[in-house]
Amino acid sequence: MGLGLRLGLGLCLGLWLWASAGWVFAQSSTEDITQYRDMLSDSNPAELYIAAGEDKWNTPAGPKKTNLKYCDLGLGAGKLEGAAAQLPRYFKDTDRVQDLESRLMTCLSQLQGISEQSIIDAPFGEGPKKDLNEIVAYVVSRSKGAIIKVSTQHPKEQAIYALGKKAFYTQAGPYDFSCASCHSQDAKRIRLQELPNLTSPAGAAQAWGSWPAYRVSNGEFWTMQHRLNDCLRQQRWPYPVYGSDLTIALSMFMAVNANEGLYQAPGLKR
Amino acid sequence: MRIRAQENKGRVDVKILIRHDMESGLRKTENGNLVPAWYIHTLKVEAQGTEVFNAQFGPAVSRDPFVNFRYQGAKGDKLIVTWMDTQNDSRRDEVIVS
Amino acid sequence: MDHQRREVMRFASVFGLMASVGLIAPAKAEAWSRAAFAEKSLDAVFRVLGASGAETSSALTFTAPEIAENGAVVPVVVSSSSSAEQIAILVEKNPNPLAAQFFFTARTESFVAARIKMAETSRVYALVKAGGIWTMAVKEIKVTLGGCGG
Numbered sequence: 001m002g003l004g005l006r007l008g009l010g011l012c013l014g015l016w017l018w019a020s021a022g023w024v025f026a027q028s029s030t031e032d033i034t035q036y037r038d039m040l041s042d043s044n045p046a047e048l049y050i051a052a053g054e055d056k057w058n059t060p061a062g063p064k065k066t067n068l069k070y071c072d073l074g075l076g077a078g079k080l081e082g083a084a085a086q087l088p089r090y091f092k093d094t095d096r097v098q099d100l101e102s103r104l105m106t107c108l109s110q111l112q113g114i115s116e117q118s119i120i121d122a123p124f125g126e127g128p129k130k131d132l133n134e135i136v137a138y139v140v141s142r143s144k145g146a147i148i149k150v151s152t153q154h155p156k157e158q159a160i161y162a163l164g165k166k167a168f169y170t171q172a173g174p175y176d177f178s179c180a181s182c183h184s185q186d187a188k189r190i191r192l193q194e195l196p197n198l199t200s201p202a203g204a205a206q207a208w209g210s211w212p213a214y215r216v217s218n219g220e221f222w223t224m225q226h227r228l229n230d231c232l233r234q235q236r237w238p239y240p241v242y243g244s245d246l247t248i249a250l251s252m253f254m255a256v257n258a259n260e261g262l263y264q265a266p267g268l269k270r
Numbered sequence: 271m272r273i274r275a276q277e278n279k280g281r282v283d284v285k286i287l288i289r290h291d292m293e294s295g296l297r298k299t300e301n302g303n304l305v306p307a308w309y310i311h312t313l314k315v316e317a318q319g320t321e322v323f324n325a326q327f328g329p330a331v332s333r334d335p336f337v338n339f340r341y342q343g344a345k346g347d348k349l350i351v352t353w354m355d356t357q358n359d360s361r362r363d364e365v366i367v368s
Numbered sequence: 369m370d371h372q373r374r375e376v377m378r379f380a381s382v383f384g385l386m387a388s389v390g391l392i393a394p395a396k397a398e399a400w401s402r403a404a405f406a407e408k409s410l411d412a413v414f415r416v417l418g419a420s421g422a423e424t425s426s427a428l429t430f431t432a433p434e435i436a437e438n439g440a441v442v443p444v445v446v447s448s449s450s451s452a453e454q455i456a457i458l459v460e461k462n463p464n465p466l467a468a469q470f471f472f473t474a475r476t477e478s479f480v481a482a483r484i485k486m487a488e489t490s491r492v493y494a495l496v497k498a499g500g501i502w503t504m505a506v507k508e509i510k511v512t513l514g515g516c517g518g
Contacts, residue, residue: 032433035433035434036435036437040441040443042285043285045336047272047287048288048334092461248328281477293451316491322475323470324482325468325471326400326401326405326469326470327467328463329405330462330486331468331485332487333440333441333442333484335483337480338479338480340477341477341482342476
């Protein structure tokens with residue numbers, strides 16, 4: 001079966017997002033959509049999450065009643081400027097490569113005594129994951145305008161990049177989809193939706209550099225872990241464990257492809 | 271609430287973002303139940319004790335509402351922004367014009 | 369131009385002064401017009417606002433995107449070169465057409481930007497009341513994904 005046909009089938013078989021959408025146009029008018037996005041770009045509601053996250057960063061919390069000022073995101077304890085633009089990276093204390101969210105879980109558990117499992121188990125946008133969302137928003141806002149610079153020096157960084165690349169191209173599941181089925185060509189779209197080419201430096205930078213993001217469709221702030229979770233759902237793969245190596249590997253693959261691009265998160269998405 | 275108020279040549283530009291679900295009363299949950307209406311209906315802004323802006327919303331104002339308006343004022347003006355919603359929740363914030 | 373601006377500024381400071389010493393009452397706080405928001409047809413909202421005879425006017429500028437990628441958030445900007453007392457935004461095909469209305473004082477510019485929900489592609493009306501007279505502008509906004517779900 002050709003890819004086109006398989007994609008088509010996948011859509012007909014009820015990727016609910018599109019099936020229920022009530023699309024008006026066969027083709028988009030990219031210019032008009034640009035006008036729409038420009039009008040929204042001022043005052044991104046993500047600012048509300050940034051402000052809440054800044055409070056959370058500075059306010060003692062958790063069983064240990066401490067704040068997060070000593071959290072080390074790779075540039076040293078409490079150093080936030082540009083830190084998110086260099087993640088994922090290898091951390092000596094945990095002896096693993098971590099993305100922003102898994103690293104923040106380490107900080108929340110080590111500094112505040114909050115159990116990592118309680119964060120992993122929470123549904124997206126609820127309970128401790130809601131708190132984490134806000135902290136993520138604050139941390140990434142301190143990298144806005146930085147250049148994406150993700151290292152592949154450490155052997156573990158190389159290994160997880162290789163794993164991410166493999167995962168990105170692996171076809172599996174009921175429709176035999178991989179990330180590459182949707183995300184490895186330029187100017188590909190499903191109806192109005194543009195699908196970024198995550199294998200090209202420009203496409204990867206545009207996508208990686210604009211997440212996490214506020215999504216106007218549901219008025220929610222989504223982290224990259226949440227984005228990946230939803231793409232895996234669209235791919236009809238099993239849901240990954242929050243902060244697991246598979247998710248970090250996929251992020252590592254995209255982030256390294258995005259190297260030298262501009263970090264503009266938090267973004268604003270449809 | 272996030273309030274930005276900046277003066278330029280006698281004109282103060284005010285941008286307000288509010289975190290609120292603005293439930294229209296028409297939205298259904300996954301199991302088909304209607305989520306009751308719950309939205310901000312009034313937003314007021316006073317500058318130095320005088321009302322300069324009054325907005326009334328219905329359920330069709332977007333979630334996490336945003337408004338932008340301008341008034342003749344000065345740096346250092348104290349703005350008081352107040353909103354009220356349909357469940358009688360309200361909130362009041364102050365900001366100094368920069 | 370410069371002269372005009374100075375006039376405006378002088379007016380603003382005099383107004384502020386008068387208000388602060390209690391010579392003029394602060395703008396009357398408008399109570400929420402539950403009835404106007406509950407109306408289900410465009411005509412009825414026009415009637416409740418007293419805007420039934422509104423005509424289009426070149427004094428009024430209404431900016432909105434041709435296409436909204438998502439009806440849950442549609443940015444709109446309304447401004448007028450005459451001094452507005454009230455601005456209203458109506459979406460013809462929403463279950464309740466009146467989305468929002470704004471009241472201004474002599475110190476407020478005739479300008480407002482906001483974000484509204486649209487259930488489907490529809491004509492959107494911007495109404496401006498200045499000197500007791502309503503004028504309007506209409507624009508069709510196409511919605512690719514309805515905002516009914518909120």
